[in-house]
Amino acid sequence: METLLEQIEHGKLWQFPGGIHPPEQKSVSNQASIGRIPLPDYLVLPLKQHIGANGQLLVNKGDTVRKGQPLTRPGANWSLPVHAPTSGVISDIKPMPSAHPSALPELSIVLTPDGEDQWCELSPVADYTQLDNQALIDIIHHAGIAGMGGAGFPTYVKADSARHKPVEFLVVNGVECEPYITADDLLMREHAEQIVQGIEIMQHLLCPQYVLVGIETNKPEAIQAMTAAAAHNDKILVRGLPVKYPSGGEKQLIQVLTSKEVPSGGIPADVGVLVQNVGTLFAVSEAVCKGKPLIERVVTVTGNTIQTPQNVWALLGTEIKHLLTCQGFEPVSEQRVIMGGPMMGFTLPTVRIPVVKTTNCILAPDNQELAVAGSEQACIRCSACADACPQTLLPQQLQWFAKGKEYDKLEEHNLFDCIECGACAYVCPSEIPLVQYYRVAKAEIREQKLEKVKAERAKERFEARKERLEREQEERQNRHKRSARSNTRSAEQSDKVSAAMERVKQKKDSQSAVQAAIERAKAKKSADGTLEPDNSEVALERAKRKEKARQYKAEKDTQATPEMHAGGAGSRKDAVAAAIARAKAKKAAQQNDATESSATAPAASDDPRKAAVAAAIARAKAKKAAKETEQPDEAQPVEADAEPEDPRKAAVAAAIARAKAKKAAKEVEQQAETEAHEEAATEPDDPRKAAVAAAIARAKTKKAAKEAEQQVDAEPDNAAAEPDDPRKAAVAAAIARAKAKKAAKEAEQQAETEAHEEAATEPEDPRKAAVAAAIARAKAKKAAKEAEQQADIEQASSAPEQESPANNAPLSAEEKRQAAIKAAVARAKAKKQAAAKDQEGNDLS
């Protein structure tokens, strides 16, 4: 059994499956030698004429260039330079229609030849065997050589491939199996020596075991010429191949010459083979031995509409139109001009397209020669396409999938192994343009893959962004937390104080009884001692009580959530809150007084926002109440109860609270006084306003009086801060109460005088005056009633008040309720009376 090498040496050839035998039509153009055509008026040089990336422009518009001068510089990614095919001026650099079925514009250099055809300085290599591989590869690279068989793969990449994998066979493709095309045939006939030189350069680079030159037997002159040229080199084996389309396909040629099959999706290098076109090898030889870059190529201009079909040397960038014109083009109706062969070429949308490195044939057939494709018929499943397929694919199956856009299935059926040779479409009795379907499907799949890659990247970017946003938010939160923590730390010290205050607030509940007592006393006083009772006091009392109740509730709430106070609220916050609350309390008092309505209190409780305000008020009140704690006999025991383990601290806290309270009281007092004076003085012109102002003033004076009382209370309290002397404290309290009473009286008197003043200032409105009088009367009645009631309760509560402060809470609550009822009754009565008075007033007037 012979080895593969021996078989190859003996000239054995193999078969590839499928294939067709279309009419060759080679004799049309292979009779004449390769001609030269006159220089065109201008050359259009697309920057990209191969597979890979553009080079970078080296010239500008208006530059004068010489023949062979590089116009672009190759970068990375398989980029190749383009060179000036002749000397001349760069007249423009702009997008021009490209040599592509779409003719979409691509950036191109437009060169206007000067006709001198002056070469730039060339640097030929005398003996390439002296050069190392890299230098040779660089020469090939910078000569801009791309595969000239059709695909335009950069040759330097192939020449460099031996570095990655040893090349067993170098296959030289001189098959040229497609009908009409004779460019390689003529090139081999005329330039066999240079081609062999190119082969030897590649041999030097790749060191293959054998170089196999495949030429179809329908080119006997070429085979002869090549055999003669390669006679000196026993490693170059020239083989005549049976004529069959598409034996010039890379994979088919490898199979015919070496019996090796390129795996699906693989490249020839996978089986240790490298394929080069004869045209490419000629260009390599020219580049290395003569220093000439790739600036021209052989193009077959053929077809029935061409008078002198022939192969010509065409400068790259020559317009197809110029080529056709030079060969005597006589267009017929519906003329088609095909770039490439009839099997694999494409119809040009326009003839104003340049010759590029991969252009091997321009076919201008008339309509009899190459029939216009008829209308597509339904597939009859004759399987002729499957028999013809050189890649042993299932064309009809692929067609179904392509029509149904089942791209997954297409890939499963190895669509990408299709070499688009067109054999299937050629044999199809239904004239189905199978290859077109495959091309569309391939483009679609490629696009989908690209999109998938893009989608993947978009997803990555989206997720990265999401992560970033989350991180940023977290950082922001951390920052907030940190600052909050530092705030808490600074507030910790004041927390102690506030804690103490809280305790005091708790105590306050029990003291409401004391206050109630004071109030009662005042009420009594107003009932007894004043001839014209001012019910503003009562109203204020009522409001206060209500507020206290609210504050009671609020306090309960705040106690339930003590962290609100302990954690977040610093002393400053408290102070601010207190200030706000104070202001609110004032306003509330004013409202109560002016409208004589207790609606605000219940209304406040049902609205959450109002409730919040109320809570703030309550907090403020609690503070105020803390000031009012200074009844030693009650305050101290409670404090002791609350904090038995630390009485001294509590005492200190109480002292601080008291001091604060004093200050606050004083301030309020002063404010109230000044305000009262101001109001009284500045607003006499508007009787109603005046009345309101008076009411406010009254309220204020009352408050001031109370605060004064408190102050008075606080003073003895300071002295009697220690719980060891309850009796003294009691005495002090009694004195304080007395003082408070006196203060209250004074305040009342003040209010009365104000009321008188008001009355005096509004004589012009008898009706209003009457109403006011009625109201006053009603108030007086109410006050009297309340005072009575309070007196009763006081008697009842005076005993337990001293014994157990705990009992006071329910009592005061009861009292409050009763007072509220009474107040409501009184209000109703007052209204009635006022109405009566009103009528009276009306009658009078």
Next chain:
Amino acid sequence: MTLFYALIAIGALALIFGLILGYAAVKYRVESNPIVDQVDAILPQTQCGQCGYPGCRPYAEAIANGDDVNKCPPGGEATVKKLADLMGVEAKPLAGGEEAEPIKKVAYIREDECIGCTKCIQACPVDAIVGATRQMHTVIADECTGCDLCVDPCPVDCIDMIPVAQTIQTWKWQIDAIPVKQID
């Protein structure tokens, strides 16, 4: 007695298999719903929110939970078909009467009109817009998914969605097209 042995045997078998199954459930545990990943892989990842979900993955999750597969206009009919195949449901035409083959678009900022408000930058789900406050912004066309989300926030309406220009790389053979001929 036979009954007793039988019960013991069956019980023992049940116990053994139960243990094996329990072990397998722990050992070969599938972390996330694989169908969600598969659906997500089909979706075009424009993150445009035209489906009504805040991104492609949320929609994938919704599809896995039984939502319609025809809510992705950027994906077009192809995506609907793939999703329908995957989910085993009937492929419906795109909701909202969108065209079957969406035209690829990218955002373009008319740079001399841009005021540098950064609103589009915040809106872009894939960070494809570069710029800074009071500096001109521009779109990285390669990264733009054409989701439209930057158009609305622009206060000066300087963002256009322009169709992606066809290049030789993206060009497709047109089977039905009448070849354009210009012989002169």
